[in-house]
Amino acid sequence: MKCIAIDDEPLALELLKTYISGYPELNLLQTFDDAFEGADYLKNNAIDLLFIDINMPDISGIELVTALDKKPLIIFTTAYKKFAHQGFELEAIDYLLKPITPERFQKAVSRATQQYHFQNLEKPVVWEPFIVRSEYKMIKIEPAQVEYIEAMQDYIKIFLKGVTHPVLTLMSLKIILEKLPQEGFSRVHRSFIVADSQVKSILNKKIRMITGKEIPISDSYLDFIDRWKSH
Structure with a gap:
């Protein structure tokens, strides 16, 4: 799955990069510590999975995802539990509370992988008699x-x-x-x-x-x- 990560905290981005590198099914294309740069990238590039922080300056992860015309699979990351409900309203695959543990990250990736394979199953050809x-x-x-x-x-x-x-x-x-x-x-x-x-x-x-x-x-x-x- 092609993915990117958006988070205004450099340490959080580094942790995501480390975690993602351990999963051969994930191909990290870019990371962004500026939400607007990340949004511009998403407008011009197709990805399968987005890791995005919710609480960022200028624009929140919720607002950024809501504005997307075509949404990839979403995994929200945040230090605040209060945003969980909004995240799931956007049909996010998962909601990771910081600090993110390896075990919790693995569970989120497993959910995303299952959903990705489900969405990309070959549909059986139906021929009309x-x-x-x-x-x-x-x-x-x-x-x-x-x-x-x-x-x-x-x-x-x-x-x-x-x-x-x-x-x-x-x-x-x-x-x-x-x-x-x-x-x-x-x-x-x-x-x-x-x-x-x-x-x-x-x-x-x-x-x-x-x-x-x-x-x-x-x-x-x-x-x-x-x-x-x-x-």
Whole structure:
């Protein structure tokens, strides 16, 4: 986590620097003994965690944090218990009372780390199903179930994972691409679209799917190889 510390007391800043240096998950970018300089830095730089004293001359830590458009995770530090309520109203991760002990600091960092990981969890991709007409029926297709799609003149065959027979529907590859999610599916040939996640290997311009099916890559779609390798 990228962090900075703001405190008008040099000794307090030095202690924070010492504590922070003991945590490899924390990357201390800057320290400031002037609140306005710290505020200017925050306006122009994105950080993950802010250690800030509350009781400072000219502007308090509470006022500084309140004025921020985009707030990082906050850990307030102060010598006064009376500010605790205001600190937690700003949804601070923790409130450290000076003098800060190593054990109390560790607890605060642990809370910040947990919150940081929670906020940065990859959100699962949710793909909307789409409808095709096949054999006089309307069939709902879940994109996550699609392995690959093959064109046959005016029709396409949609091969689904774990399903023996493909879904045959009157449609072009161009139209089905518009129904599929933009990320996760690639046209690799004038007759084939593949689900990127179902590609096991590529050799000599031939794709081998996880199921063993081999699909050619035409010269017009060779850029798929580089995109697939980079994921």
